[in-house]
Amino acid sequence: MAYQKIFYRLILRPLWRERLRSALMVATVALGVAVVLAIELAGEAAAGSFRSSVETLAGSGDFEVTATGGVPAEVLARLVLLPHAFKLRPRIEDYAVIAASNRVVPFLGVDMLADAGANPGNSGADEFQRGGSIWVGKDAGWKPGSRVRLTVNDGSADYTVRGVIEGAGEAIITDLAPAARLLGRGSNLDRILIDVPPSRPADQWESILRAALPDGMTLAPRGARTEENRRMLAAFRWNLRVLSYIALLVGAFLIYNTISVSVVRRREEIGVLRALGATRLSVLGAFLSEAACLGLAGGIAGVALGRVMATACLRLVAATVDSLYVSSTPAPIALTWAVAVAGIAIGVLVSVVSALPPALEASRVVPVEAMARGRRDHDVHMHRWRDLALGAALAVAAGLASRQPPVAGKPLFGYLAVLLLIGGAVLATPALVSVLSRATATAAGRIFGVEAMLASRSLAGSLRRTAVLVGALSTAIAMLSAVGIMVGSFRQTVLLWMEDRLRADLYLRPAGPAGADRHPTLAPGTAARLQRIPEVAAVDQFRAYEISYNGLPATLGGSDARIAGRYGQRPFLSGARPADVFAQLPGRDHVIVSEPFANKHGVKRGDTLELPLGGRRIHFRVIEIYGDYSNERGYIIMDRGTLLKYLPDPSPSNVAVYLRPGANLEQGRRAVENALAGRKVMVFTNRSLRKEAIRIFDRTFAITYALEAVAVFVAIMGVAGALLALVIDRRREFGLLRFLGASTGQIRRIILFEAGLLGLLAEIAGVALGYLLSLLLIYVINRQSFGWTIEFHWPVTVLLSALSIVYAATVLAALYPSQVATQLVPIEVIHED
């Protein structure tokens, strides 16, 4: 028999007859592919093609010189005299806040005079020397002559746009002279970009440059910073990517289920076709082709949908990257052909692989056997105990995998443990379903009536189908609860940490959105003015610098150790008291480091860190490690006095104000605000700061929730599709029930009960699995990827409400199938055959 004919009879005709079911399957694949694609595209735009936004206008330079606290101007003078045809570009780099939009954009000081030599049309020195002149990148959208209000550090002023520069993104550009004056940089630069001629290999140029540079300068190939940031973001992107595959995994379950259902339903047809001479291979081919077609349609739709979803994802991902890691301007989303083809291929592959087991089964249908019904379900019955044992074995393997160390900084064994655990749970599902549904059948019948009993029996009867559905839905629920428990625990941990950590009454920082790698400063005299306020007991000035340690970005900070010692509450990880530890900081090259820093760099108490500071390489002893959840980059903290000794800029990045006991908070706050005299400073009370922190926390995890929601949505959609198939499949049964006198209401109730029971089983299995997965997430994957200590907490409210919504959605999803069932005309269905 011709393959086309088989394909038509077995596949195309049913596909068309059950358009809704086909559409649901395509949508399942499409959503799975879309989520994966959206996360990939958004991740690439936000972080992958990532360049720190200050890299704008950096061009394709070969090397760069940086130094903690700035590169002295004399270094540039030394380099320009070298007898080589280098191109040197000194830069001052910082950020400005656009007052109108509260957006943070790079603020760059470049040598506009030297560039004038390179760019015709750029006029003489007088124009860029004039105060208040700025040039802007094209993306900023301003025209020459526009007036723009900018906040730089804690000062705000109006500027006039003198010109627009191509390829500068949104950056604001001035000459070195006004930039240095505005930012109080004195004669220091932030970076010198160096282009070298091709006449020698790069490593020779590197050693020539290194020999010319004084100690304490960091010479790195250009883009090293970008590389560092990429490395830092790798774990974040990995976990995001893995999360995005959940929806696809759930989709795979549902495809498996749908194809299985259609194989079971078309057994007779297959048998007839086989009897008429169709080969096994052509039957297998027909079902795989069906899956491939659905996968192809789903893949194409998924790519289109993914492109749309990527825009929404990008906003969330970029916000996370910005608040937790590094200031970045997301690149435009780039959907390349390669990515699109890969997306479609994933759709086809997932669909074909999921369809393989049922398709193989279909090919094994013996012509004679075609008439016999229900044998396959019996098979599952027979194997469920064996599967349960296999599942238990997988769980044990998962336990073993969870004890393995990370591979190349990635918790690969952690992910493996997650997969093993899910696999184990899926294998255990038939046993669970059969036990539970049988157990509940009688009870359900007694409490809810005969419809409930019929529903339970029907589920237990078609065990295979039920198990797959429960498996898919419970996997989605498990991931939802696992991530929910992890994030909830994390949130609670952070709340408790803030309780201990934030002891001051008021916190000050320069206006504008905060970012992990941006440290705008307050005017140097701020603290002195605050100390004169009668209500103020103590003022702690904190200064932060961006540094690179062992090829990864980190933050170097200086805090007043005496004040921290006096007010500090939270013990160090070793249990040491703050007062004792902080007493050892002043006057010595001692530092404390944050837990993420210690984990990332394998630093222990008593270790020595070498840091290039102020033109020298200084050795610091790590005396303690402290718990910190404020960012993932990691902190090295020393006493303010020590920091000032090496980097003498007195401007603080943040100021913490402790009021006298009994002082009125509102009065203190007003007095502080008055003392700031028009500077652009944000004053947070202890409460508002915590609120702000938790707001950022929630924003950070919004993407995680969104991914979970999509996975659950896919699962619910699958449940709806499966129930619909169930109804169509059992139309004879329902017709018979109607014939025997069942009302349409009873039919409807049977189906709703089935959905309710299915949901209940899935939730029980899902929460149990989710609990185990959350342990993996908290203690293995998170620890190995990010190095945070999270205390386990049950986020009861969030979890209960999420599960209720999922449950309600599952039951609601049954409404349409039940409607279809009630519309069956009993006589017709019974006489169908």
Place this chain on the structure above:
Amino acid sequence: MKIRVLLFALEFYRAALPGYHYEFPRDHFNHPEFQTEWWYYTGNLRDTQGRRFGFELTFFRQGVDRGKEPAAMWDVRDVWLAHLALSDIDGGKFLHTERLNRSGPGLAGSSLAQARVWNGNWNVQWDLRTNTQQMQAIDPRFSFKLNLRALKPPVIHGLNGVSQKAEGLGRASHYVSFTRLETRGTVVLDGRTFMVEGLSWMDHEFFTHQLDAAQSGWDWFSLQFDDGTELMLFRLRRKNGTADPYSAGTYIDARGQTTRLARDTFSVTPGKLWNQYPVDWIVRVPSLGIEVELTTRLPQQEFESKQNRYWEGAVEIGGSRRGAGYLEMTGYAAPVPSIIKK
């Protein structure tokens, strides 16, 4: 209007006035009290195989701000512009480039204490004891390292210490030249190193306001004859096409004695044109018996700067005396820019 500009400039800067008392080596270096200053090196060189090169290395300083506030590190008080060119006469190539810098931490400058004039790694280091200069200039395409030794003492051009350029007090420059610098060193071009020797010429001028509005440009000649004498002439052109009466020159004999040449004692006649530039000339100084033809093998020695276009090139001398020199023609293809003219 012009007067006001002049008065404004003179509020911050000195004008070049007669009676200036020169003192060397101090006056070889920076004069920040004058608005404009340049150190101009040109020369004709030959490698051991006879391959001919010409070079130009010029350091310009233009005062742009003389505010009362002390300058911060990156403030631009002076713009330092430098032009560098190599004429590969037998290779038929003219390579040129320029750079702009501020003083900053020592990116460019001219310093008696350090005895050098520099803009980045283009620099001239003096040895004040031996009166020799080490010159270095580096470009990705070529570079040279030359040792210059003065065979004659510096020449002060004009009358009473000023080289008058237009009608009016202060419309003049202080103008000093080394007219015969024995030159040896290396030129690197396209990865090949050439050992070269020859003669260079150095002009140093500082002033605040020299040309007037009716002047459109100039033709300037520095000629080094094989008999050990040199001739410097400049012809200022007026917008109406005539030669300005303030055109002048200086003749330096073999022993270093100078003769000032007024407008009516010499004539320069343009010949063949390359683009707008007359690249061939006949120069006559009847009182000295000089009647020479200037020709060039490389007519494309036009320096196209971002701010300006002018012709500055090596020429050969034939006729009553033989030798080599440099010819500069400004104001043909583009007006003389404000940085020079102010």
